[in-house]
Amino acid sequence: MNEIVKGSIDLIRQLNYGLVYASLEEHKELSRTDLSRLTGLSPASITKITRELLDGGLVVPCGESSVGRGRRQILLRINERRFQFLSMRLGRGYVDMALFDLAGRSLARHRHQFSDGERGDLLPSLIQAIEAFLPKRALRLACIALCLPGQVERHSGMVRHFPYYDLRNWPLGPTLEQAFSVPVLVSGDVRTWIQAEREWGAAKNCADAVLVFVHNDIGVGMVVNGQLMESESAMLGDLSHLQLEPYGQRCYCGGFGCACTLVTNQALEAQYRELRERMADTESDLPESVTIRELCELALAGNNLCQDILHQAAGRLARVLANLICLLNPGKLLLGGEITRADRLLFPMLHQALASQLPADYLVRLQIESTHFYEDPTKPTSVQVHKALRDGSLLLELLRGGSGES
Secondary structure, three states, X not given: OHHHHHHHHHHHHHHHHHHHHHHHHHHOOEEHHHHHHHXXXXXXXXXXXXXXXXXXXXXXXXXXXXXXXXXXXXXXXXXXXXXXXXXXXXXXXXXXXXEEEOOOOEEEEEEEEOOHHHHHOHHHHHHHHHHHHOOOOOOEEEEEEEEEOOEEEOOOOEEEEEOOOOEEEEOHHHHHHHHHOOOEEEEEHHHXXXXXXXXXXXXXXXXXXXXXXXXXXXXXXXXXOOEEOOOOOOOOOEOOOOEXXXXXXXXXXXXXXXXXXXOOHHHHHHHHHHHHHHOOOOOOOOOOOOOHHHHHHHHHOOOHHHHHHHHHHHHXXXXXXXXXXXXXXXXXXXXXXXXXXXXXXXXXXXXXHHHOOOOHHHHOOOEEEEOXXXXXOOOOOHHHHHHHHHOOHHHHHHHOOOOEEO
């Protein structure tokens, strides 16, 4: 019973600290009286919390208020340069890394391509790449945040499955935490993307939104009534293995005709090569193979073959999404991935395909848009850090002196 009471008190303390930090983040400069009024915490609690934040260097005084006739009050703001955090996206054969300050300003960035040898021993290679990227001096590392296209247990940092490398039960979070002595936040990339779009991007003012991320798999994130739908199960949001063609190509999962064999980047590139070979006589001026970006550019330039491939992809993607839209009735459908380079062609195709499968009422308020953060793969990952600061969990770690300093 005592453990339950202590746990409850610790959680309340954590949330109170996060509430103060979130208020300062939103309003930039506040007095202690302002903080008490905005948070609903007592003046004594505010005094204690701000004293600790000042002692830890997370908050600094920035002037005095001049409102009213009474005693002038000291204004406080977040010390945005006190700590830095590392934001990363681990992709297929590479890792994007960026160093940010607490305001979200990018201080440095780098993409590291893994060699064949490094891919065979990925975790030590990743640690070496991080060590080479981080500055050697004047670094106060608050935490590391990382996302990847795989199934992640977000509380433990364990990667249940990373398909590209065929890694299972991979101790990514615990290993990085031990190597760098800072908290490590690991998440699936689709979950991270929808959080960032909800906080800062296209879904910011939308209570109900669905984000579809098409790359070498198909991930879906959902915001319902302003809340991100999530689960302890790492499988939530993975639509790659919905069957579209019962007698289609065999998938690595063992099934046939999965969506990832028909709609993903690799699948569309393979369809181009196959159709280009069949039409060698009439399409001899086209390259034998293209990337998904090149395919989109050719479609925008008016190439019929590439436009047909996109039209078929839109129809298949609509079959994946129709039931989801019917269930959730979202206000926005956000599409991410290289395929959105042809958005002015793809989106009307997708809307038309959905119209043939859904009642008109579901399409009245549905807006189809591109995600805001696809071109900067490290920015969405930083949303995990801001969330951990606002809920107080990372804040207390920093006050306890758990940050790395070199």
